[in-house]
Amino acid sequence: MAKPYSNDFRQKVMQAIELDGLKKSEVSQLFNISRNTINLWCRRKAETGDVKPKARAVTQSGLKINDLEKFGAFIKQHGDQTQSDLAQLWEGEVSQPTISRAIAKIKHSRKKNHTAMSKETKPNEPPS
Numbered sequence: 667m668a669k670p671y672s673n674d675f676r677q678k679v680m681q682a683i684e685l686d687g688l689k690k691s692e693v694s695q696l697f698n699i700s701r702n703t704i705n706l707w708c709r710r711k712a713e714t715g716d717v718k719p720k721a722r723a724v725t726q727s728g729l730k731i732n733d734l735e736k737f738g739a740f741i742k743q744h745g746d747q748t749q750s751d752l753a754q755l756w757e758g759e760v761s762q763p764t765i766s767r768a769i770a771k772i773k774h775s776r777k778k779n780h781t782a783m784s785k786e787t788k789p790n791e792p793p794s
Contacts, residue, residue: 670719670720671699671703671719673717673718673719675697676707676717676718676719677717678697679693679697679699679704679707680707680708680711680717682696682697683704683708690704690705690708730758730759730760730764731756731758731760731764731765731768734768734771734772737768737772738772738774740752740755740756741769741772741774745776749762749765749766749769750762752765753765
C-alpha cells in the first residue's frame with residue numbers, strides 16, 4: 667500500500683493555495699500532485715480543520731491458525747480435501763490462502779512418496 671504524503675508537504679500545498687493565492691491547477695503542477703488530491707485535502711480541511719492523513723487500520727498479521735500440531739492432525743485426517751474444503755471444515759473463519767500458508771508452515775506435501783522397489787528386476791535369461 668502506498669504511503670500517505672507527509673503532513674509537512676500537505677501544509678505547504680495548502681499554504682500555497684490559501685496564503686500565496688495560487689490556483690489549484692498551478693499548485694498541482696508546482697508540487698507534482700494531482701488536482702483531485704488537492705481537492706480531497708481542501709475538503710478534509712473544511713470538514714476537520716486539518717489535512718492530516720487518516721489513521722490506518724491495524725491489520726492482523728500472521729497466521730490465524732495458531733495451533734500447528736492440531737492443524738497437522740486435521741490435515742492427516744482430511745488430507746484428501748481441497749484447500750477450499752479444508753477452510754470450510756476448519757473450526758474458525760479462515761480462507762483458502764490461510765490454509766495454504768498453514769500447510770506450508772507445517773511443511774506438508776501432497777506429493778507421492780516414491781519408495782525403493784521391493785524386488786530387484788532381473789535381466790531376461792534365455793530359456794534352458
